[in-house]
Amino acid sequence: MEYLIIFLLEFQIMNKTLITLFCCCCFLAASAQSKKSLLRNLEKNAPDSFLVRFKTTKGNFDVKVYKDWSPIGATRFYQLVKAHYYTNMYVFRSTEKYAQFGIQNDTALNRFMDKKTIKDELATHSNQRGIMAFATGGIDNRTVHIFINKIDNRRLDTMAHSKGFPPFGRVVKGMEVVDQFYGAYKDTITFKYQDAVMKYGNKYLEEHFPGLDKIKKARIKH
Template identity: 40%
Template sequence: MSESLGDPASAEMNATAPETFRARFETSRGTFVVESNRAWSPNGVDRFYNLVRGGFFNDVRFFRVIAGFMAQFGINGDPVIQGSWRDANIPDDPVLMGNTRGRVSFATAGPNTRSTQLFINFGDNSRLDEMGFSPIGEVIEGMEVVDALYSGYGEGAPNGNGPSQGRIQAEGNAYLEADFPSLDYIERATLVGEN
């Protein structure tokens, strides 16, 4: 894990991504690979590249998995690390590609609020395009692994029985392991060709 992981403003966490690269996600269900193309969403791809490179996604839960819709992840299991990234937002990118099956996009809470949370589309969610969700890549291997992620908890609190994002931010993996033990998780995410 990068020493700069706790400092979103560091040069190391703000490197420009290659034009294309692949990230391997080793999970509790198996492995999948995301290919990113910087031309699709430059700000988003740069952030994704640096988060993977820095080890941000290691031991991170898929905390919101809605069958037929998407699988969301990207809240660090360590509340101290997550706290440093919570307001480290990046500017929006134009939506150049659609939110179709296997595409990966950042979650947002409104304009220019992308930070560390991403989701993988299970199906055609092109209705999200006009809402500003700009895909940063797509799953090119292992989509069956993504399809198999545990979705039994459904929507998060307060609208459903799943985890509260506020509590994940504050309490990290300790909360999820105690109250939502069936959640699948990323064991390790690495850039293909790097260790």
């Protein structure tokens, strides 16, 4: 009987290990597939204009993108949306001035895209309320982080460290949805914990910053 109990315990441990390994393999396979999808879509060229529907936990909003505003930025955004990059993603920054998102739950993709920077462009349109642009923290380092201006932020049109934050689109429907994103944490995550979120994904935000709203998905309407 004692040997039987030991055997059963060992079998349970082995079974759990196999399940864990299987889940890890599935995650790695999904991550690799997502990376392949991104690589394919990073070669695509954006049309002159297009409309993107964002579905969120607060409702839907639509963004009209104009390529001539920011050819490089609009093209990168088009590529990311086509690759379904903005899916299951928390709005980790929501203040009276901005709403920002762009960190994937897939941490391997975060590391991958963090190196896929694009060149700066001049801001040809002003960062007014409802305007969307890429976030940047230095010269030529725009990647995947998007912000929406909740007020007029014209100071962002020219910045000392870059050519400003060039808009590429405007919220044309559902700005009231953006205004409702959970904002209790304000800039805390951005300035203190962003690296941890990049490393651990959604589970870190869910554990330490409950209540955040989420981008369920973003898809091109036409």
